[in-house]
Amino acid sequence: MVRRDFDPATVTPDGRPPAKARLFDGTMVGPYRGSVNGEALGAAVTVLTYGNDEPGFGPVLHVHPYDEVFVITQGRARFFVGDEVVDAEAGDTVLGPAGVPHRFVNLGPGRLQTIDIHHSPRWIQTNLE
Template sequence: MTRRDFDPATVTPDGRPPAKAKLFDGTRDGPYRGSINGEALATQITVLTYGNDEPGSGPVLHVHPYDEVFVIQQGRARFFVGDQTIDAEAGETVLGPAGLPHRFVNLGPGRLQTLDIHLSPRWIQTNLE
């Protein structure tokens, strides 16, 4: 499929160089294996990795002042976002809008692995539990 969504001549590079940073250490224990603040890459998004092998477990209820997008890479999860409950599985994404408290749990069986994209140059969070 050929895509031509915009004219490349209309975009001027802003002078930032390409950048690289390590997101996670695969040997690290625990559900949070790593994160990269957008500031490290001179961008406006922060990326986290989260995973656990225990059905029923997940992050505590929390809130951010910006949107968060969850990419389910492996397994199945139940998200509680505001007053909504959303089940999602590998290959699906879930939006946690700014200001809405949210959490999720591993539905099992097996591992839940997510890539969490915070639309902010820094990870800013208030835990509510």
């Protein structure tokens, strides 16, 4: 597929070098396996990885002052975003809009694994339960 979404001559590099940070350690226990603040990379997004093997289990209801995008890489999840319920599976992405309380649970069977992209250079969250 050929893409020509913009003219590269219209973008001036800002001088940042490439950066690298470790997102997770596969030997860690618990659902939160790691995160990388965008600040560590000089980027505008923060990335988390979350996973669990227990159907019905997931993060508590919480809210962020920015959008969060969830990428389901394994399993099935049910998201509660404001008054909406969204079922998603591996290969799907789900948006949690800024200021809208949200949570999700593993629908099973088996492992749920997500990559969560916070549209902020650092993770900012208020738990509501």
